[in-house]
Amino acid sequence: MSLALSPALRDALEAWLAEERALDGASEATIRAYATDLRRFLGFLAEYDGEPAGPARLKRVELRDLRAWMAHERGRGLGPRSLARALSAVKGFFRWFGKREGFEPTAVLSVRAPKFTRKLPRPLAEEAAREVIADLGTTPAAPWIAARDAAVATLLYGSGLRISEALGLKGRDAPLPEVLRIRGKGGKERLVPALPVARQAVDAYLDLCPFEKGPDAPLFRGARGGALNPRLVARAMEDARTRLGLPASATPHALRHSFATHLLAAGGDLRTIQELLGHASLSTTQAYTAVDTVRLMEIYEAAHPKA
Incomplete structure (x- = not known):
């Protein structure tokens, strides 16, 4: 799906991942999960529009775009827990990208994560x-x-x-x-x-x-x-x-x-x-x-x- 992104957006994604790795100390497993989630979202956006996604398009993301993406992810079998994780990655990227580009990603940040029941730890006696x-x-x-x-x-x-x-x-x-x-x-x-x-x-x-x-x-x-x-x-x-x-x-x-x-x-x-x-x-x-x-x-x- 990364082929559907503009070079500028691919560079932005790599810059964000690098910052998460260096400043926030995210593990490599977390970085890989973030990268997969973001590329799926951005790839969906490109397919949804019928053209490669670029920085200008991200500034125009609306609530309906997020809802369409979440519906698409549920349709391919993604569970509430995994979808909540993917949404968290999307929000993290948009929060960073909005600061860098000088816009407020209000629509993205306002989306609520799907509810799910957390699995309780199962200790031994x-x-x-x-x-x-x-x-x-x-x-x-x-x-x-x-x-x-x-x-x-x-x-x-x-x-x-x-x-x-x-x-x-x-x-x-x-x-x-x-x-x-x-x-x-x-x-x-x-x-x-x-x-x-x-x-x-x-x-x-x-x-x-x-x-x-x-x-x-x-x-x-x-x-x-x-x-x-x-x-x-x-x-x-x-x-x-x-x-x-x-x-x-x-x-x-x-x-x-x-x-x-x-x-x-x-x-x-x-x-x-x-x-x-x-x-x-x-x-x-x-x-x-x-x-x-x-x-x-x-x-x-x-x-x-x-x-």
């Missing part, structure tokens, strides 16, 4: 989380691999790390300090605690790991010594949940959800949990309050069954 970690550490795999998988899971549950963050640790990070400096999404740094149990698990793995522990080498290694593939962690979790009879929602990311949910249930402050998880918006962290409410209602209904 505290006992189940502990059982998973214990199971991973006692599998029939090579002892160092079992210790490795248990150490990764302990970091996900004990520090609320994303799997990419845990696997991004280097040899220089060991032995783990009491507080880890983690570079998360968009290159943003945050400080998270490394509990004694997590530090001990990593030490136990390193004592057994057969590969050289260079400062620039990945902390967690695959069977051949390269960086550990996250898919292998997911597969280890799949095996553990099968042995323990846990649901399919028991994934590596569920351990991060469990960290947040259990911390909240113990009286943790939402703002603190937001910082520990590295969420850009408090609204993302607030999903865990809904999870806690659901859990409380389940306990209530179990204790007070209806007649």
Whole structure:
């Protein structure tokens, strides 16, 4: 669809993406999603008009243009959540482009995103989380691999790390300090605690790991010594949940959800949990309050069954 855009508009799009990457610290995955969403919108606009879209056309975008585009996207099967994300990208670009070109993109910014039900995180119960970690550490795999998988899971549950963050640790990070400096999404740094149990698990793995522990080498290694593939962690979790009879929602990311949910249930402050998880918006962290409410209602209904 980018072929349907004028050179000036293609340049503007690339300039905006570059700024999002450099100034706002957006991840490469986010940049790719923005680029796809914008090119689809601008390509639709060109097809809608029957001529290449250029900067002058963007200044004349009306509410009906946005509605036609959204109807087109729904028609090709885009769900409310994905459409809301695409609209957010379009608004971000127009907000930037309007400032650069000296016009107010009122029509674009006034469009409301489609409503959708946010999926609630699906954490494990505290006992189940502990059982998973214990199971991973006692599998029939090579002892160092079992210790490795248990150490990764302990970091996900004990520090609320994303799997990419845990696997991004280097040899220089060991032995783990009491507080880890983690570079998360968009290159943003945050400080998270490394509990004694997590530090001990990593030490136990390193004592057994057969590969050289260079400062620039990945902390967690695959069977051949390269960086550990996250898919292998997911597969280890799949095996553990099968042995323990846990649901399919028991994934590596569920351990991060469990960290947040259990911390909240113990009286943790939402703002603190937001910082520990590295969420850009408090609204993302607030999903865990809904999870806690659901859990409380389940306990209530179990204790007070209806007649």
